[in-house]
Amino acid sequence: MTTTTTSSAADAVNITDVVLRDGHQSLIATRLRTEDMLPVCPALDAIGFHSLEVWGGATFDACVRFLKEDPWQRLVQLKEALPNTPLQMLLRGQNLLGYRHYADDVVESFVAKSADNGIDIFRVFDALNDLRNLETAMRAVKASGKHAQGTLCYTVSPVHTLERYVADARRLVEMGADSIAIKDMAGLLTPYATQELVAALVAAVEVPVHLHAHATSGLSSQCHLKAVEAGCRHIDTCNSAFAGGTSHPSTEAMVAAFKDTSFDTGLDLEAIKAVGDQLREVRKKYAGFESEFTREDVGVQINQVPGGMMSNLANQLKEQNALSQIREVFAEIPRVRADLGYPPLVTPTSQIVGTQAVMNVLTGSRYKSITNEVKRYLLGGYGQPPAAVDEGLRKRAIGNQQVEEGRPADQLDPEMMRLAADIGELAESQEDVLTYAMFPDLGRDFLQGRRDGTLVPEPMPAAVAGDAQRPVTEATPTEFVIDVHGESYEVQITGVGSDAGGKRQVYLTLDGMPESVVFEARD
Numbered sequence: 001m002t003t004t005t006t007s008s009a010a011d012a013v014n015i016t017d018v019v020l021r022d023g024h025q026s027l028i029a030t031r032l033r034t035e036d037m038l039p040v041c042p043a044l045d046a047i048g049f050h051s052l053e054v055w056g057g058a059t060f061d062a063c064v065r066f067l068k069e070d071p072w073q074r075l076v077q078l079k080e081a082l083p084n085t086p087l088q089m090l091l092r093g094q095n096l097l098g099y100r101h102y103a104d105d106v107v108e109s110f111v112a113k114s115a116d117n118g119i120d121i122f123r124v125f126d127a128l129n130d131l132r133n134l135e136t137a138m139r140a141v142k143a144s145g146k147h148a149q150g151t152l153c154y155t156v157s158p159v160h161t162l163e164r165y166v167a168d169a170r171r172l173v174e175m176g177a178d179s180i181a182i183k184d185m186a187g188l189l190t191p192y193a194t195q196e197l198v199a200a201l202v203a204a205v206e207v208p209v210h211l212h213a214h215a216t217s218g219l220s221s222q223c224h225l226k227a228v229e230a231g232c233r234h235i236d237t238c239n240s241a242f243a244g245g246t247s248h249p250s251t252e253a254m255v256a257a258f259k260d261t262s263f264d265t266g267l268d269l270e271a272i273k274a275v276g277d278q279l280r281e282v283r284k285k286y287a288g289f290e291s292e293f294t295r296e297d298v299g300v301q302i303n304q305v306p307g308g309m310m311s312n313l314a315n316q317l318k319e320q321n322a323l324s325q326i327r328e329v330f331a332e333i334p335r336v337r338a339d340l341g342y343p344p345l346v347t348p349t350s351q352i353v354g355t356q357a358v359m360n361v362l363t364g365s366r367y368k369s370i371t372n373e374v375k376r377y378l379l380g381g382y383g384q385p386p387a388a389v390d391e392g393l394r395k396r397a398i399g400n401q402q403v404e405e406g407r408p409a410d411q412l413d414p415e416m417m418r419l420a421a422d423i424g425e426l427a428e429s430q431e432d433v434l435t436y437a438m439f440p441d442l443g444r445d446f447l448q449g450r451r452d453g454t455l456v457p458e459p460m461p462a463a464v465a466g467d468a469q470r471p472v473t474e475a476t477p478t479e480f481v482i483d484v485h486g487e488s489y490e491v492q493i494t495g496v497g498s499d500a501g502g503k504r505q506v507y508l509t510l511d512g513m514p515e516s517v518v519f520e521a522r523d
């Protein structure tokens with residue numbers, strides 16, 4: 001019976017809060033800055049989470065590309081600020097935190113440095129669930145003495161059967177997985193599918209089974225409930241300040257759901273709520289990154305497009321003045337996915353399928369133009385697709401070229417020495433070489449800018465009407481110039497926070513640099 005008030009440690013549900021990684025990646029395009037994370041860390045650290053997901057996924061890219069923060073420094077600072085909670089990252093298997101396969105020596109070095117700088121739990125996945133692409137990373141995690149979590153990317157297709165997931169989970173355990181994660185990045189799981197899958201996995205493997213399910217379709221809290229009833233004791237949730245929609249179910253709601261049952265998390269709801277109150281204020285500053293495509297949308301159950309992918313596609317189409325064709329692109333995505341042998345849609349396959357679907361729609365003719373990534377995919381460059389690909393398409397894309405059946409990284413010579421030589425003295429550490437490895441041009445520019453002291457984070461975009469932040473009124477001048485001690489500064493007000501004890505936070509840019517100031521509230 002699940003509603004007893006006696007909770008045993010074996011039944012208590014463990015929570016991984018993803019607010020410092022997947023929460024803001026899903027809702028504000030990965031833009032949360034370290035300076036806005038650190039103030040909430042003491043309170044987060046005191047909660048007693050199983051772990052906090054803080055790094056990996058797109059955070060590394062966003063740090064280097066947009067925020068001009070050193071991602072390794074972010075990790076060091078977070079480790080220092082969160083000494084009592086295991087830190088977790090999401091690693092894209094042989095792709096690490098980039099978009100191509102790296103040679104094994106780069107993978108080994110990246111994992112070792114991530115462990116040295118503070119990661120305790122590595123969630124490792126491959127977009128195709130080609131487990132050969134997880135081998136080196138998993139081995140490297142084990143060698144570093146950290147927790148290796150093997151991941152099953154969840155999708156639905158004629159070949160993604162329960163038996164297949166169970167076989168993959170068993171194989172991951174043979175590869176050394178300390179736990180198994182079900183990664184439902186799109187929000188495709190339904191409560192009853194979750195129950196079935198979790199029950200099968202729990203029966204098949206001895207290690208803990210974790211559930212990571214995005215809230216896109218609105219079903220994820222029900223999925224978590226069913227997962228727990230089926231034997232899962234580890235779920236991912238996100239503080240309510242960045243929960244819901246394409247993010248995750250809220251930590252507060254899930255903690256409350258299990259309170260006074262045998263699954264009680266034992267976590268202090270009021271303390272978590274206080275973190276949420278702090279983070280809700282922080283989120284206002286990022287109002288310019290809010291998007292209508294991050295809201296709950298059951299459409300994902302129809303077209304299987306993950307939330308992050310929807311907002312990327314919307315941006316891609318907007319740039320080409322073709323946003324009106326987004327519904328056609330959503331309809332084309334499942335067709336391209338079927339042609340490519342039903343890859344789960346997650347980095348990098350979401351980009352590969354998404355970009356080809358956009359081309360198929362915008363050119364008005366399917367596969368009139370085929371991207372290099374689709375060609376590489378059809379050559380076996382990303383690994384083994386889950387099902388047979390469309391042979392007509394393959395022929396059209398790559399002609400008679402030989403399809404590579406082996407593990408893609410077996411084709412790659414060691415790279416670290418070459419990368420270190422290429423970047424030369426701009427790299428002050430092995431971590432810098434790895435930054436350069438992830439993003440050659442961007443990484444070089446970043447390291448150069450750091451040395452020259454010229455790094456400038458992107459300006460905060462102004463909030464658009466209707467966003468969470470209180471809009472400035474028409475009567476308020478929103479752009480003006482001020483003169484201070486003989487210097488002129490261009491000021492643009494981007495938003496005003498809500499009244500907090502007689503004070504309001506005002507968000508602005510000063511010569512393009514984001515700033516915020518506190519004013520006494522008068523209304």
Ligand code: PYR
Pocket residue numbers: 025056057058090092185346347
């Ligand atoms: C990432 O690789 O960024 C995901 O969130 C899946």
